[in-house]
Amino acid sequence: MRLNLMLLICVGVTVSQNVTSYHGFKKYIIDHTNENIYKYMIELQMTSTNIDFWLLSKNQSIVSVSPEVQAVFEDRLGALEAPYDIEPFSDNEGVCESDSEYRRSTRQTSGFFKRFHRYSGILDYIYAIAASYPKYVKIESLGYSNEGRVIPGISISINGNHRERKIAYIQGGAHGREWICTPTILYTVSEILANIHAFRSILQNTRLYFVPLVNPDGYEYTHTVDRFWRKNRHRFPGRQCVGVDINRNFGLYWGSRGSSNNHCSEIFNGLTPFSEPETQAVRTFLEKNRSRVKLVLDVHSFGKFFFYPYGYTKASPPTKHLLHTVAQRASNAISNYRGTRYTIGSSSNLLYEASGGLDDWAYGSLGIPLSYTVELPGNGFSVPSHEILHIGRETYAGFIEFIRHVTLF
Ligand SMILES: *[C@@H]1O[C@H](CO)[C@@H](O)[C@H](O)[C@H]1NC(C)=O
Numbered sequence: 001m002r003l004n005l006m007l008l009i010c011v012g013v014t015v016s017q018n019v020t021s022y023h024g025f026k027k028y029i030i031d032h033t034n035e036n037i038y039k040y041m042i043e044l045q046m047t048s049t050n051i052d053f054w055l056l057s058k059n060q061s062i063v064s065v066s067p068e069v070q071a072v073f074e075d076r077l078g079a080l081e082a083p084y085d086i087e088p089f090s091d092n093e094g095v096c097e098s099d100s101e102y103r104r105s106t107r108q109t110s111g112f113f114k115r116f117h118r119y120s121g122i123l124d125y126i127y128a129i130a131a132s133y134p135k136y137v138k139i140e141s142l143g144y145s146n147e148g149r150v151i152p153g154i155s156i157s158i159n160g161n162h163r164e165r166k167i168a169y170i171q172g173g174a175h176g177r178e179w180i181c182t183p184t185i186l187y188t189v190s191e192i193l194a195n196i197h198a199f200r201s202i203l204q205n206t207r208l209y210f211v212p213l214v215n216p217d218g219y220e221y222t223h224t225v226d227r228f229w230r231k232n233r234h235r236f237p238g239r240q241c242v243g244v245d246i247n248r249n250f251g252l253y254w255g256s257r258g259s260s261n262n263h264c265s266e267i268f269n270g271l272t273p274f275s276e277p278e279t280q281a282v283r284t285f286l287e288k289n290r291s292r293v294k295l296v297l298d299v300h301s302f303g304k305f306f307f308y309p310y311g312y313t314k315a316s317p318p319t320k321h322l323l324h325t326v327a328q329r330a331s332n333a334i335s336n337y338r339g340t341r342y343t344i345g346s347s348s349n350l351l352y353e354a355s356g357g358l359d360d361w362a363y364g365s366l367g368i369p370l371s372y373t374v375e376l377p378g379n380g381f382s383v384p385s386h387e388i389l390h391i392g393r394e395t396y397a398g399f400i401e402f403i404r405h406v407t408l409f
Pocket residue numbers: 016017018
């Protein structure tokens with residue numbers, strides 16, 4: 001399919017909608033010193049639409065709380081004897097990037113990783129890279145989002161199409177606010193292309209496929225209206241609340257755990273499995289290529305985790321040892337750059353049980369042997385722009401390590 005370049009004019013936020021204000025919001029960092037606190041947080045994530053979970057792990061929660069519910073929330077934490085710290089939102093948190101800032105941005109490839117870009121800037125970069133390496137790169141459309149934006153796929157291979165190869169698939173940006181995912185994936189694309197000869201032997205057997213922005217609508221919305229938007233932008237007639245959590249909409253034990261059927265929840269799983277065009281686009285690619293895809297990485301932010309299946313149950317997958325070993329090697333490769341350490345395990349055990357994730361479906365339904373969710377470094381969704389290049393470099397080493405293991409299958 002040819003990719004249709006959408007010319008997106010940056011809509012000034014004043015035209016249609018006001019920017020969501022986070023004035024008076026606070027960030028709570030809660031230590032789960034006992035099981036009851038953890039259980040309470042799981043319950044709260046399922047039921048509350050006022051408290052936004054940025055991280056919910058066995059040991060710790062990071063939540064953003066609006067001014068109206070802070071007093072009640074603090075009382076509850078007190079009753080549970082839960083130790084917590086409060087951080088005010090930093091000055092730039094919750095503030096969308098202005099158009100003037102966008103227009104000042106450099107279009108040069110070398111400057112691309114110095115700052116975060118709007119969707120159109122990301123597309124420009126992808127086309128520029130394809131034009132620089134026409135022998136190796138093919139840009140495709142994986143599909144279209146709810147609002148009609150193309151979801152670009154970047155295919156890297158040598159010697160064209162005349163040989164069936166295994167596929168390593170890396171996607172990111174399923175959650176709008178997790179900005180660091182897209183440049184991290186694009187950094188890996190650019191490094192591989194700049195050093196293509198070093199990858200000859202890998203590319204003899206493997207085609208690399210990158211989808212740097214699965215949820216372009218949610219991403220754009222975080223630049224124009226609400227910096228902390230997570231879901232896609234599916235509008236339901238007669239409903240006030242918008243959006244489905246793409247990472248709760250995949251079809252293995254859909255709707256069973258850690259997801260919500262409330263439209264207003266941050267973890268709303270949609271009306272049916274694969275109800276969303278973004279999820280359908282990913283499904284079509286992976287199903288049609290299922291016998292060849294050996295690696296699926298779904299890149300998120302934040303927390304420095306490698307999660308392997310299962311998310312929907314605490315039961316171990318049959319190949320747990322292998323999944324753990326490969327992730328350990330990737331983690332070791334990443335740590336060479338500046339010592340960053342990832343925590344490895346199933347998300348059901350390290351975080352909480354949640355169904356509808358890509359990793360579970362790819363592994364459990366399609367039988368793709370290496371299937372992971374990656375949570376990149378950071379203490380929040382607003383990763384400073386001077387970190388983009390560093391996270392790009394260290395994570396690149398980890399991605400390559402995962403890709404190297406495709407030849408095992
Ligand atoms: C934007 O804010 C102004 C002033 O608070 C308000 O009058 C207006 O209704 C808001 N517009 C929308 C679309 O929410």
